Amino acid sequence: MTRISPLLKQATPVTVDHGEGCYLYGTDGRRYLDFTAGIGVTSTGHCHPRVVEAARAQVGSLIHGQYTTVMHKPMLELVEKLGEVLPEGLDSLFFSNSGSEAVEAALRLARQATGRPNVIVFHGGFHGRTVAAASMTTSGTRFSAGFSPLMAGVHVAPFPTAFRWGWSEEEATDFALRELDYLFATISSPKETAAFIVEPVLGEGGYVPGNTRFFQGLRERADQHGIVLILDEIQTGFGRTGKFFGHQHFDIKPDVITIAKGLASGFPLSGIAAPEALMAKAWPGSQGGTYGGNAVACAAAVATIDVIRDEGLVDNAAQRGTQLLHGAANLATKAIGDTRGLGLLVGSEFVDENGKPDGTKAAAAQQLAGKKGLLLLMCGAYMNTVRMIPPLIVTSEQIDEGLSIWEEVLAEI
Numbered sequence: 001m002t003r004i005s006p007l008l009k010q011a012t013p014v015t016v017d018h019g020e021g022c023y024l025y026g027t028d029g030r031r032y033l034d035f036t037a038g039i040g041v042t043s044t045g046h047c048h049p050r051v052v053e054a055a056r057a058q059v060g061s062l063i064h065g066q067y068t069t070v071m072h073k074p075m076l077e078l079v080e081k082l083g084e085v086l087p088e089g090l091d092s093l094f095f096s097n098s099g100s101e102a103v104e105a106a107l108r109l110a111r112q113a114t115g116r117p118n119v120i121v122f123h124g125g126f127h128g129r130t131v132a133a134a135s136m137t138t139s140g141t142r143f144s145a146g147f148s149p150l151m152a153g154v155h156v157a158p159f160p161t162a163f164r165w166g167w168s169e170e171e172a173t174d175f176a177l178r179e180l181d182y183l184f185a186t187i188s189s190p191k192e193t194a195a196f197i198v199e200p201v202l203g204e205g206g207y208v209p210g211n212t213r214f215f216q217g218l219r220e221r222a223d224q225h226g227i228v229l230i231l232d233e234i235q236t237g238f239g240r241t242g243k244f245f246g247h248q249h250f251d252i253k254p255d256v257i258t259i260a261k262g263l264a265s266g267f268p269l270s271g272i273a274a275p276e277a278l279m280a281k282a283w284p285g286s287q288g289g290t291y292g293g294n295a296v297a298c299a300a301a302v303a304t305i306d307v308i309r310d311e312g313l314v315d316n317a318a319q320r321g322t323q324l325l326h327g328a329a330n331l332a333t334k335a336i337g338d339t340r341g342l343g344l345l346v347g348s349e350f351v352d353e354n355g356k357p358d359g360t361k362a363a364a365a366q367q368l369a370g371k372k373g374l375l376l377l378m379c380g381a382y383m384n385t386v387r388m389i390p391p392l393i394v395t396s397e398q399i400d401e402g403l404s405i406w407e408e409v410l411a412e413i
Contacts, residue, residue, distance in 0.1 A: 019046025
């Protein structure tokens, strides 16, 4: 009898029969409030009628039109639609299937455009599981261990993770920027540095938001040295943080952004956006792929963007995110050392009586929540942060429902 790989362990006890909105319905007959959203993917909720209809209609017209062989209408519509929401100047797009592919495409573009070998990433970042992407991932060794050697030319600078160091955000930011300059002086000369790659909010690294001074410091250094600033918006894009893209909280302009997850409400689709002049510096043949820009996924993405805009989901994410963050912070017990987030990305970091990471208690809380009907995930280097990632359609009442269950969980553990 064949089975799924034993390494693919479920984070929740649910086998799904169907999903609707913010809820999943198990084959056990139970209804579960889904605050995982497929790891931030089902931005418009499960099976939004407009997304379903767009995909259904496209399946009956064209399923696969390989985009270096033929063009198709859904991709052309998506390019136009993205032009309405992307930051000004990011007017050239390349589509792929997964976040890892998008990150590797962004890295390849930066190296080819600059002729430089090195890339600087930031401690706690997650960028994927393929070799180059895993080489740039520092949110946990589980993503890169066991298949060395990894890609060369990757150097790691601090992210302003204030709680980990026990500092203020200002102190953490001073340290991060100072150490970045020291890295330039000691490890990777700016003349050999092609790119910075950084998440606006650390995802797998523990749901840690950056801040304006940190990101503007990166922009200043990128401009000074001709370094490509790549913002990994795979988890933070498409309204998740309460702005359309996460970097927009910090008043900076990236050179490249990577997109995926919430773009197509569950259909595999990713990509990078860059100025056309920069994208044109990629070498011929360096971009492509069999399934990138799939017609059905593109149709779903067009519908997703329409739903996000027509239903005011970016504003909803901002309002419900504030409600969720404040609610989770108010419920925090001594077992939780820090509650943080941005928009509908909220993390509760568990610690023991000595203030050290407590992954055991975090796992107990996440599992108990699932048994009570609230689906959550964990993250962080020590897997001691429980994260809440509701769909962007979540209502005030559903936030209260989730917080009520979370309160029960914290009281019991």
